[in-house]
Amino acid sequence: MFQYILLHCIKALKAERSLANIFYLLTGKKSTQTIQDSHLYNLTDYFGVYRSLKRVDFNNAIDNLVQKSYIVYNKQGFAQLSDAGKYHLTVQAQQYQDLHFRGMVFERMAPPFLATLILLIQTATNIFVNNYRFIPVIDNSSAQSNVKQFLKQKDLDISILLRDLYGDLYKCFTVNRLPQSSIEIFTDHITSAKEIGLSQHQLASKYIMTKEDVHCYLMNVVHLMLDESKHPDKYNVFPYIINQQSDLPVTESALATYKLYSRGHTIGEIAAYRSLKESTIQDHIIEIAYAEKVEWTRHMGTEIYNTISEVMEKTNTKQLKILKSLLPEHISYFQIKLVIALWHKPL
Structure with a gap:
C-alpha cells in the first residue's frame, strides 16, 4: 500500500515538485507550501497520514522504486513515472480503489483515536475477567486519561461496553466491505485479556509486507472509523472516544x-x-x-x-x-x- 501511495503522489505532482514534498505531505508538515500543494495537486487525503515516517525509510522506499524502474528523473531532477511505473500503478489501483484516507481532516485525530481504542479494549476485557493488574500496552498519558474518563461513566456495564465495541467494529467493517486482509491486520494489532496484540514489525513479518505498509493499513482503517463516527446514531462507542481537534488545518x-x-x-x-x-x-x-x-x-x-x-x-x-x-x-x-x-x- 505504501508503494501505491508513493506512486500515486509522484504521478499527481506531474514532475513539478521534488520528492521531498511527498515526505512533507505524508508527515503532515505544517508549512504554507506543503498545505497549498496538497490542495493544488489533490493530495489532501494523504496529508499527515504517516507522521512518524523517518526520512531514511522514505528514501529507502524511493530507492526501491528506482531499482524497479518505476520512476525516472527528468532534466530538472524531478521524479516522474516510467511506463513500467504507470502500468504498476494501474494494477495496484484496482487493489486499493476503496481507500478511506482523509488526511487533512483526520491527521491529528487518528493517532490518539487508535491509542485510546486499543487501550479501551485491553482495559475492558481485563476488567471483564476481574483482572485489575495488567500492564497497559499504550504508554500514553492522554490515551490513559481518555480511557479513565470513559470508564467513570455512571452505571457503565462492562459486558454491554464490550458488546457495543464489537458491534461498532463489526458494523464498520461489514457495511464498508473492508477487505479481509485489512480486518486481520487490525484485529491482530489489538490486545485483549487473552492475547497481546502484534507490533507493526511483527505484523510486517506475519503478512510479508513492509512496516510502512502495515502503518498505512492501520491508518486506513482508523480513518474509516473516524469517518463513520460522524454518525452517532449508528455507533455506540466510536463517537465518544474521539479526541476532537477544532483547529483549522493551517499553520x-x-x-x-x-x-x-x-x-x-x-x-x-x-x-x-x-x-x-x-x-x-x-x-x-x-x-x-x-x-x-x-x-x-x-x-x-x-x-x-x-x-x-x-x-x-x-x-x-x-x-x-x-x-x-x-x-x-x-x-x-x-x-x-x-x-x-x-x-x-x-x-
Whole structure:
C-alpha cells in the first residue's frame, strides 16, 4: 500500500515538485507550501497520514522504486513515472480503489483515536475477567486519561461496553466491505485479556509486507472509523472516544493571521501588526481559503474573479505561470492563487 501511495503522489505532482514534498505531505508538515500543494495537486487525503515516517525509510522506499524502474528523473531532477511505473500503478489501483484516507481532516485525530481504542479494549476485557493488574500496552498519558474518563461513566456495564465495541467494529467493517486482509491486520494489532496484540514489525513479518505498509493499513482503517463516527446514531462507542481537534488545518502563523483577518483587518494592517511582509499575509489568506470560506470580494471584483475562472476552465490548468501569462497584466499572482483556492471546496 505504501508503494501505491508513493506512486500515486509522484504521478499527481506531474514532475513539478521534488520528492521531498511527498515526505512533507505524508508527515503532515505544517508549512504554507506543503498545505497549498496538497490542495493544488489533490493530495489532501494523504496529508499527515504517516507522521512518524523517518526520512531514511522514505528514501529507502524511493530507492526501491528506482531499482524497479518505476520512476525516472527528468532534466530538472524531478521524479516522474516510467511506463513500467504507470502500468504498476494501474494494477495496484484496482487493489486499493476503496481507500478511506482523509488526511487533512483526520491527521491529528487518528493517532490518539487508535491509542485510546486499543487501550479501551485491553482495559475492558481485563476488567471483564476481574483482572485489575495488567500492564497497559499504550504508554500514553492522554490515551490513559481518555480511557479513565470513559470508564467513570455512571452505571457503565462492562459486558454491554464490550458488546457495543464489537458491534461498532463489526458494523464498520461489514457495511464498508473492508477487505479481509485489512480486518486481520487490525484485529491482530489489538490486545485483549487473552492475547497481546502484534507490533507493526511483527505484523510486517506475519503478512510479508513492509512496516510502512502495515502503518498505512492501520491508518486506513482508523480513518474509516473516524469517518463513520460522524454518525452517532449508528455507533455506540466510536463517537465518544474521539479526541476532537477544532483547529483549522493551517499553520499556527496562518491561524494568527486568520484571527485578525476575520475581524476585518486589511492585509497591510495585519502585516504591520505582526511585523511580517504583506506577501506572507497573502500566503496565509490563500492557506485559509483552502480550509475555510473567505470574503474574496475584499481582494478582487467579480469581473477579475470571472476572468481568472474562465481562463482556468479553458486551459484546464492551475499552473500559475501559465495562467499569469494568459491573464491581463493588472491581475496579481495573489488574486490568481486565491481563485484557485476558492475552486476547492473547503474541508
